[in-house]
Amino acid sequence: xLAGACALVMLAATLExxxxxxxxxxxxxxxxxxIAGWLQGVxxxxxxxxxxxxxxxxxxxxxxxLLLLARSPLKGMLEQRRAMRWAIALIAxxxxxxxxxxxxxxxxxxxxxxxxxxxxxxxxxPYLNGxxxxxxxxVYKYVGSDWRHTATAYGPLYTLLxxxxxxxxxxxxxxxxxxxxxxxxxxxLALTWRCARQRELSPVPALLALGANPLYxxxxxxxxxxxxxxxxxxxxxxxxxxxxxxxxxxxxVVLGALIKATTxxxxxxxxxxxxxxxxxxxxxxxLVLVALASxxxxxxxxxxxxxxxxxxxxxxxxxxxxxxxxxxFGKPGVFPIDHDLLKLALxxxxxxxxxxxxxxxxxxxxxxxxxxxxxxxxxxxxxWYTLWSLPLAVVTRDRRLLWATLAIQALFIAHQTAxxxxxxx
Amino acid sequence: MNASTTWQRLxxxxxxxEREVRGRGDLRRVESTLLVLALILLAIATVNDVxxxxxxxxxxxxxxxxxxxxxxHNYHNISVEQDLKGHTTxxxxxxxxxxxAPGALPQVCFVLTGPVVxxxxxxxxxxxxxxxxxxxxxNRYGCFGSAVQQRLCPP
Numbered sequence: 001x002l003a004g005a006c007a008l009v010m011l012a013a014t015l016e017x018x019x020x021x022x023x024x025x026x027x028x029x030x031x032x033x034x035i036a037g038w039l040q041g042v043x044x045x046x047x048x049x050x051x052x053x054x055x056x057x058x059x060x061x062x063x064x065x066l067l068l069l070a071r072s073p074l075k076g077m078l079e080q081r082r083a084m085r086w087a088i089a090l091i092a093x094x095x096x097x098x099x100x101x102x103x104x105x106x107x108x109x110x111x112x113x114x115x116x117x118x119x120x121x122x123x124x125x126p127y128l129n130g131x132x133x134x135x136x137x138x139v140y141k142y143v144g145s146d147w148r149h150t151a152t153a154y155g156p157l158y159t160l161l162x163x164x165x166x167x168x169x170x171x172x173x174x175x176x177x178x179x180x181x182x183x184x185x186x187x188x189l190a191l192t193w194r195c196a197r198q199r200e201l202s203p204v205p206a207l208l209a210l211g212a213n214p215l216y217x218x219x220x221x222x223x224x225x226x227x228x229x230x231x232x233x234x235x236x237x238x239x240x241x242x243x244x245x246x247x248x249x250x251x252x253v254v255l256g257a258l259i260k261a262t263t264x265x266x267x268x269x270x271x272x273x274x275x276x277x278x279x280x281x282x283x284x285x286x287l288v289l290v291a292l293a294s295x296x297x298x299x300x301x302x303x304x305x306x307x308x309x310x311x312x313x314x315x316x317x318x319x320x321x322x323x324x325x326x327x328x329f330g331k332p333g334v335f336p337i338d339h340d341l342l343k344l345a346l347x348x349x350x351x352x353x354x355x356x357x358x359x360x361x362x363x364x365x366x367x368x369x370x371x372x373x374x375x376x377x378x379x380x381x382x383x384w385y386t387l388w389s390l391p392l393a394v395v396t397r398d399r400r401l402l403w404a405t406l407a408i409q410a411l412f413i414a415h416q417t418a419x420x421x422x423x424x425x
Numbered sequence: 426m427n428a429s430t431t432w433q434r435l436x437x438x439x440x441x442x443e444r445e446v447r448g449r450g451d452l453r454r455v456e457s458t459l460l461v462l463a464l465i466l467l468a469i470a471t472v473n474d475v476x477x478x479x480x481x482x483x484x485x486x487x488x489x490x491x492x493x494x495x496x497x498h499n500y501h502n503i504s505v506e507q508d509l510k511g512h513t514t515x516x517x518x519x520x521x522x523x524x525x526a527p528g529a530l531p532q533v534c535f536v537l538t539g540p541v542v543x544x545x546x547x548x549x550x551x552x553x554x555x556x557x558x559x560x561x562x563x564n565r566y567g568c569f570g571s572a573v574q575q576r577l578c579p580p
Contacts, residue, residue, distance in 0.1 A: 275432075275441060324470035327477060332512055360442035376467070400457065407464050411471045418478035422486065 003068050007090050009061035010212060013054040014094050017218060018101035019043035020050060028105055031142050033171050036102040048419040058214040059413055065212065066406075069205045083204045091189065091211035095221055099182045103174070104222030105383075107144035112226060113173050114139045115152045115159060116166035119297065126152040126159060127301040127308075138170045153308035156294035157258035158226055163297070177224045184228040185211070185221055188391055191235035195395040198242040206394040209402065213390060215409055219383035227384045230260040231391050237266060238364055238395065246274050247282030254286035261309055262374065262388060266367040272354055273363035312380060314339065319415055320381040334379050342377040349373045368392030368401045376408060386412050481507075484514060487541040491548050492518040495535060502527035506560060514538070516546075517560060522553075530556055534565075536572055552578050 021029045022039035026046050044050070074080050103109055115126035117137055124133050130149040131140055140148075152159060165176040189211045196206040210216060220228055233256030240249035250270060256263030271279050294302045316323060322334050322342055350373070353366040372389040375381060386409045393402040432440050488505045503520035504527075519534035521527070535548040550570030558564040568578035 272441075321467050321470065324474045325466070328470040328473045332509070356445075358441050360445035400460065404460060404464065408467070411467055415471050415474060418475050418482060421475070422479040422482035 003065055003086075006061040006065040006068070010058050010065075010090070010094060010214075011097070013058035013061070013214075014097050014217060016043070016054045017046065017051060017104065017222075018097055020046035021102045021104055024102075029102055030105075030107040030110070030144070032103050032110075033142075033174065035171060035174060036100065039101060049423060052417055052420045055214060055218065055413060055416070058218070059410070062212055062214055063406075063410075066205065066209055069208065074202060074204055080202070080204065084207075087204050087208050087211075091207065094212060094217050095182060095185060098217055098221045099178055101222070103178075103224060105219055106223035106225070107142065107147070108226075109174065109177050109224040110139055110142040111144065111147050111150075111152075112154070112158075112162055112177060112224075113166070113170065114143050115154070116162040116173065117170075119159065120163050120166035125298055125301055127156075127298050127304040151304065151308060153305060153312050154226060155258035155260060155305060156298055156302040157255055157290050158229065158260065159302075160290075160294055160297060161229075161259075181221055181224040181226075181228050184232045185216075187232040188228060188235050191232065191239050192391050192394060194239050195235060195242060198239070199395055199397070201395060201397070209394045209406075210391055213387070213409070215383050215412070216387055216390065220387050223384065225384045226260060227387060230256050230263050231387070232256075233259060234263050234266060235391050237270070238392070241270065241274070241364075246270075246276055247278040247285075250279040250282035251286035254283045255290065258287075258290050261305070262371065265370045265374065266363075268350075268354060269357050269363040269366045269370070272357045313378075315380040317380045317382065319383075319412065320379045321376050321411075322379045324415070339379060342379065346373055346377045362396055362398060364392050365396040365398040365401050368396060368405070372401070372405055372408065381412070383412060483541060484516065484546070487544055487546045488516050488518045488537050491537055491545045492520055492535055494545060495548055496520065496522075496533065498524075500524075504528075517551075519554060519560060528557055532556075534560065536570075536575075536577070550575070550577075 018036075019039055020043035022036040023029075023043055023045045024034070024040075025031045027048065028046050028051050074083050098104070111131065114131035114134065114137070117139055118124040118126045118129065118131065118134050122134050122137070128151055130147070130151055131137075131143045132148045134140055162177075165173040165180075167173075168176050189207060192210055193203045193207050196203040219225075233252050237249045237252035237256065240246075240252060250267065253263055253266045253270060257267070267283060271283075291302070316334050320334070322338060326332070326334050326338065350370055353361070353369055357363050357366045368389040371392065375385040375388060378385065386405070389401065389405045390409075393405045396402075485505050485507075489503055492503050493499055498520065500520050503518055505516050505518045508515045516537045517534050518537055519532045521530040522533050523530055532554040533551060534554060535551040537546045537548050539547040548570075550568070550572035552565040552569070552572050553567040554560060554564055555566070562577065563579055565578045572578065
């Protein structure tokens with residue numbers, strides 16, 4: 001009964017955001033071709049107040065649902081099965097509602113399309129040039145103004161995979177990106193369910209904690225972020241390790257890292273835990289294969305992604321915890337010395353976790369802690385970065401990781417709420 | 426020589442383990458304490474930032490209201506610049522002198538200082554800007570009120 005009420009609140013909040021968002025450009029909805037025009041006419045233009053109320057309601061219902069599951073664990077096969085069907089239905093409905101709606105809260109997907117169109121339609125290397133080099137292209141005006149001069153920071157595998165989508169036309173590629181994000185999300189969820197079962201954890205809470213997470217649904221899927229593809233590879237690697245297939249598991253980590261570099265954080269812990277040559281051979285083979293495949297497309301410039309990541313590491317966002325702590329101590333923002341201190345803190349955490357993994361701590365949990373530490377110590381924090389550790393957190397026995405990840409997400413959401421208390425008009 | 430034999434050469438406290446040994450839980454306690462302390466710090470920083478943002482939003486709203494009240498124009502597109510260099514609460518609010526696209530006409534700017542009183546702030550001076558120009562000192566003209574003493578316009 002209570003669980004049903006929570007599900008209804010989550011669905012209502014998602015519908016509110018999507019239907020209001022369908023009305024078009026606002027401070028929360030990026031400029032975009034009208035892809036959800038048929039949803040217009042029901043809502044009002046999405047403003048901060050309505051969005052934040054919906055997000056808070058969604059988050060409250062999500063927390064309620066998780067607490068209900070924690071307080072009364074599912075007993076018996078029949079109850080498990082019924083709950084599983086119910087959880088899958090809820091997650092599917094939430095994600096499909098977001099899928100049919102507009103692009104939410106981020107212009108990143110237009111950068112993905114721009115890089116693909118640069119390579120396929122204009123013969124321009126996206127590792128050397130920013131979208132500014134295709135100023136006349138239909139996608140250009142939708143790319144975020146901060147990223148127009150920026151060469152891609154995504155892995156060569158992602159760029160290669162995105163190339164065929166450029167052939168579908170601008171609107172076609174936008175839908176294709178949304179579909180890829182949805183399928184990646186479903187793959188991540190299916191693999192998470194499998195991992196939970198392999199670890200003899202109840203799959204229903206794991207599935208709900210991930211698939212019905214407000215930041216996952218609204219920000220991750222709503223923005224069609226490639227982080228969902230990264231998490232699919234990540235969970236693929238974890239599933240393969242649990243099945244004792246170390247070489248393909250290590251290959252999956254490397255492939256994930258060649259989508260988005262963050263996945264590489266799993267590799268040292270996997271190597272330390274498995275301690276066999278198959279892991280290293282699998283990783284190297286995947287690396288060589290992608291290098292060979294991407295060489296004709298990008299030349300050696302695919303390696304420029306490393307420089308791009310260094311550049312991005314220096315960026316500062318107002319939502320980062322580093323900025324918040326700087327403000328707490330009366331500083332206007334983050335200074336270069338703070339970047340160094342944060343890197344040192346991250347290094348200390350990674351060394352501690354590596355030592356613990358060597359001495360038998362769960363490598364999946366260690367990887368999750370590292371991903372969480374990366375997002376917390378990053379000076380450039382976006383909502384979907386707080387999702388990285390979540391799939392790993394729901395399949396580890398160290399419950400502290402799940403609570404810490406959810407606490408960080410809660411703080412992120414709390415930080416967005418200032419316009420609710422004092423709207424600028 | 427297989428891998429497990431290689432590790433056997435290491436002293437016991439350096440050898441890898443398949444599973445953690447259940448100890449007294451001291452390490453876990455230390456980790457959990459540090460984790461809770463870190464989360465408390467982040468929570469305090471978050472609340473502090475929300476309060477700061479709320480104050481800033483309140484001030485910006487007062488700036489907009491003041492500009493509209495002084496000029497008598499109920500325009501929507503008024504730009505407010507904060508003093509990001511000096512970190513003071515002195516803001517500059519600029520808007521068109523007559524109806525038109527934002528920045529397409531000469532603009533009148535007010536220097537706004539002091540606390541928010543009855544939803545407004547003190548506008549004791551200001552200057553003008555030509556159309557399509559950024560608020561840089563060389564672009565300003567017609568300084569009035571406190572802006573003259575503060576030499577906000579070029580001579």
